Amino acid sequence: MKRGRCRRLPGLVLLAPLAGPSLAQMPAGETMIGHHQMHMDASGSVMNQNSTELPYDCAELGEDVEITVHGGRAYTGGSDGQTFGYSEHEYFAEPCSRVTVTFINDDAVRHQWMIHGLPKYLYPGGMFHLEAAGGATVSGTFIVPSDNRTYLVHCDMTQHMEQGMKAQLVVGAGSGDLWSIPGISGGLYRDDYSPDRYWGFLLSGLALGFLLTVAVHYFLRGR
Ligand SMILES: [Cu+2]
Known part of the structure; x- marks a missing residue:
């Protein structure tokens, strides 16, 4: 996914919503859990939704x-x-926007769309969180602050972020790309599996062994 696919389009739906059960519609069987404002049913959960404050x-x-x-x-x-x-691994919004995310899980395993760094006085833990069961769709809304900032979005299921489910929401001018966003930024520490590197070590070792063998040979002959 190329950067800029979701460049800001004020007030417009970026992609057409798809049919499917939505937690935003609060179907029968919903559950609200304590101060985390968590809505939950068989299709998944929405945590810390805020569309008014x-x-x-x-x-x-x-x-x-x-x-x-x-x-x-x-x-x-x-x-x-x-x-x-x-x-899409990058999203854009102007400061103080009300952002509604519809998250469609195409897999059979559970996935999340979780954003961090929001104000803790509005969002416990500083996060807003969607979780969708396999094949399910969930949606929820949050309001971003006024500062220019880049927020981390990821799936918190074990190893899913490391395996590619990492994205960023750029509010206003943002605060710089986060690292290891697929298609957008490189890793903080880039792994190097280049075969050239290992050939270098191997050839250096062989050359050193050869020189030591020759040196020992002449040393022994000279005694
Ligand atoms: Cu996941």
Whole structure:
């Protein structure tokens, strides 16, 4: 997925919503759990939804942004070492926007779309969290603060982020790309499996062994 696919389109639906059960519609059987404002049913869960309360630094609500994103094995972009991914790994919103995310899980295993770094006085733990069971769709809404900042989005299932389910939400001008966002930024520490490196070590070892053998041979002959 190339950067910029979801460049800001104020007030527009970025991708057409797909049919499917949505937790935003609060179907029968929903559960609300304590202060985490967690809505849960068989299709998944939404945690810390907020569509009305403004962050302290927002004088008024900005634009409405709708993001529809798929998650699953089909979205690795062919990158080595990745098993999972999102259909888009970067999203944009203006400061104080109300962001509604519809997350469609194309896999059979559970996946999440979780964002970190939001104000803790509005979002316990600083996070907003969607989790979708295999084949399910969940959606939820949160409001971002006014500062220019880049937020981490990922799936918190074991090893899923390391295997490609990592993305970023850029609010305003952002605060720089996060590392290891598929298709956008490189790793903090890049692994090097280059065969040249190992050939170098092997040839150096052989040359050193040869020189030592010759040196010992002449040393013994000279005695
Ligand atoms: Cu996942």
